[in-house]
Amino acid sequence: MYSLTPGYRIPALQRGLSPVETLLTKVNAGIGGAVLMSAVLTPPPAWTFGAVGAAAVLLNVAPGPRSIARWAAVGYRRLLERTAPTAPFTRPGATATWGLYPQHGTMQDPQRRAAFHAAFSQALAFTAGQARAAGIQVHVTHHAITGDHTAHTQTISVHVPKGLVGQPARILGTLEAEFARLGVLTPVDPAPVPAVAERGPGWVSLEDGRYAATARVTAWPDETDGDLMPKLLLGDGNAADTSFAVLYRPLPAAQSRRSAKWQSAAAEAFTTDRVKQAAHEIASGTTQGALVQGATLVDIDAYLTVWGDSPDAVTDARWHASLTADRYRLRLDWLTGQQHRAHVMTTPHGASTRKGAIL
């Protein structure tokens, strides 16, 4: 099971400090330093100590489970989450989106499916090799509208962040040719994301009358025959419209080697369970083999959105999606408090999001 540790979310640690936060830290350090220095030069009047003490009390006194400062922080965060800023989805850079459909029967024929996956893996490795540093992102979406028939919309998007390379258009062109080998590739212009009209418990309703509930895939099954996606997305259990998207962040060769090295070293050092150790060994051996064969490491981040035309329908669809996910050994995190923007991740607009934009 490849998993994110559930319930272990420390955003600030995970994504580092934002520029604003860095600035605030520095300003804080500067002001604090200055105050301390001046206190050394000229001792402050006695009431200053009283004021500092009062401030400390204010910060530490806790009506309910949180201190007043934390109440304020949480309140601010809630306020922030009411809005759905477009900034995470419109990061500067070059983005291109295509519709991509493999040849008919590819997913059904084990050999052709394996060949397709090998080609996709090569495309990811090739993408990673386009720039010195990591940053190019490949976003693949699948949207199924069920009914009498099922209509499938599949897109693949590439985002090259601003400043990563000199000529992003060249990379987009190169990758277009690479993806064209996978199937029928046609440029598409993704429709704008409808605005959120209403938020409910576990769902949002959009302007166009649809209701969405989005989950992040936090664990993937260990072993599959490669037919996980066809079974999951083409299985007859999907009564509701479903969107599924995976964001690939391939690492350049050198970085993926370093990462693999540290990963295996950490696994060896910090694992005391012998069986787990052996499992790690096998996994890192496999990874090593893949890297030797020219593969690269990829950070994957997958999201699932179920759609409905009423709150009840979407709640029901969400329940069924949970059951299906259990059956296929996927773990879903229904992104409490993030629903108002999480659904964007299953549209091509999610291509440019930075790591940790949706947690």
Added chain:
Amino acid sequence: MTVIRLASTHAAITAPLVASSTMFPGVRIGRSLLDGRAFHLSPVLTDTAILPSTNSLALGGLGSGKSSTAKARIRREILHHAHQAVVIDSFGEDNAGEWGPLVRSLGGRIVKAGAFTLNPCSELLPPEVREQLIRSLILAVEPAALTPQSTHALQHALNHPKTASLNGLVDALVRPDDGRWPAARLTEWGEGAAIALSRYTEGSLRGLFDGHDAVLPDTDLPILSFDFTGLDRNSPAIPSLMAAVACWAEHVWLPQSTAVHRHLVLEEAWQILLSPATAELIQRLLKNSRKAALSLDVLMHTLSDLGDGRAQDLARLCEIAHVGRLGPEEAAAVGALLGLPQWAVDTIPALGPGQAVWKVGPNYVDVVQTLLSEDETTLTDTSARRRKAQQAGQDGEGPTEPDAAADDDQGGDPPAPVERDTDGNDGDDEDWETSPTVIDARHRSVLQAAAEGRFSEAADLAAIGERDDINAYGIASDQAALWLVTRAQVAELAGDREQATRLRATVTSMGKEIEWYEQTTASTAPAWHQAPEPEPDPPVPAPGDTSGRRRRTWPYVAIIAVLALATAGVWHTAGQDQRTQAQQQKAAAYKGFAAADVQIDGVTTETSAKWSKDGRSVIISAWVAPEEGAGLVRVDAGGQVAKEETDPDASGIPMPIILEVSVPVDDRQQAVEARFTVTGPDAKPGSQAPHRTVRFHPDGTAVDAQSGDRLTYKKSRLLPE
């Protein structure tokens, strides 16, 4: 790790790129079972690069839905694209073609074989068509009759002015006029042809082609059905009629019709393709189809009936194939012939009704569920009678019966499956027909086989059915019992009364009351084989079912009782434990020796008590060093006394005073008291000698008995070595 980081080879399988966008233009067929997309196909609208030919081949067992699919396709092509269709309909119930309702709904015409006569020598037909047609007719009955000579004789006779009908032609053949060759030789040459044609004028095929005038069907009808169902399966008339139809189609219909595209549908085509004469005609039509804006739609059960060579030709010429459910071996053969991928071949035996593996062009393979509208469902319903029987009967039995029939077909007995439907009027069948709702289709087929004398086949079928039902319902189920009853009936038919009696006895001993003979004669009885009441459903407790609740209480009572007992037990053992623990502590503390240094009258006396090994006695000792200068030392313990007095004036080596007293004890854990009396060097004689009483405990402690102080000792010479 807060990201999922995988090697790209492993990450690639998470790509949600699962569906293709390949689409064909044209009418909707149904829904793809591979990805749920709509499947459309009009071969004639498809790009020639993908589909060079537009002929299609439909395969599938009975009930696989191949003819429903074909009918729906033709109907939609006619309605949406104004195509035309001619159907050779040789399969149906009640002596009526199964295409009848569809043809009537589309305003077409049904031409019933045997109900019309055709004049192959009619002036309506162009001369070359006439000759071609008559040659086909001769070939259909006497393939060897056409030699170059007889062909010439025929040609000569056709030019005779009397030749306005088939009778006239035979006359002209038998009594020819002189031509390039003398009449005598022409007579000789024409003999074979005349004999062959006499089958149509005087023989068994009279009434089909010996009319005097020909009324040809219109060529602008949307659909025209030639209904061959009135004829016997193996009738020699079929090749002849096919020859006539093929000739008409090729020379009249195709040139004259104005539709953009035409379809010739051959239902149950194997009987047409098996006859060499008609097979050649069909093959020619197939090869010319593209030029003639014609699609041949061939429907048949399986290709294995045709033999290798012809089946391969057919498969090559039909670029579109849809294969409904077939047995695994047949599926493998068909897959090899059509070049289907293994996964598609694997799905064929498991397809449901209306589902088929479609192959379009060289590469496209799909599994499609045909979708029918309400109208189409009623128009294409070919097995109304069976469905009625099944509905009244039991659910889920449908698929097995066509399979059994399919196996029949395989076994070189092609007419078998249809006999049951078309000529089910013989005496034996009558019984089954009168109460069709009562008898499960499988039981019926078993009994029918037995009634027809095929006992081994009946036994095999019964064994298969019994095994299935035992697997599905269990060995003691009604279904299993029913099979025993059926087997008994078979045994009776086979004349083995003993076996029948034994089987019935088994049923009775199973506690089943069902009796075959009673139930079949009393047709008013409720359908007993409906018994498959889906087996013991898990009993659903009704809301407010108190008996269930009462049953639920005793486990709680039991649990509480057990818990109480367990607690009491634990309590008890805890007390015991404490006691034994104390004992154990005592026992562990037992040293069997205690010592103390006591100061009496300024003299340091080392005292000790040593318990014997058997715990029966204690030796109390006192030891006083010589330099202490003690006058009197006395030990009193347990009524025993030991005493020593030193003489202060005695010379010699000063010796220490050692006294020992042995005191009996009952219990080795018991403490022992001893009184030690010692006088110092300055003691006045006669005065009361000072004493101390010491209590020795076996755990090594010694206590002053008066004050209760614990006494210590530094080192004892009295310590056991």
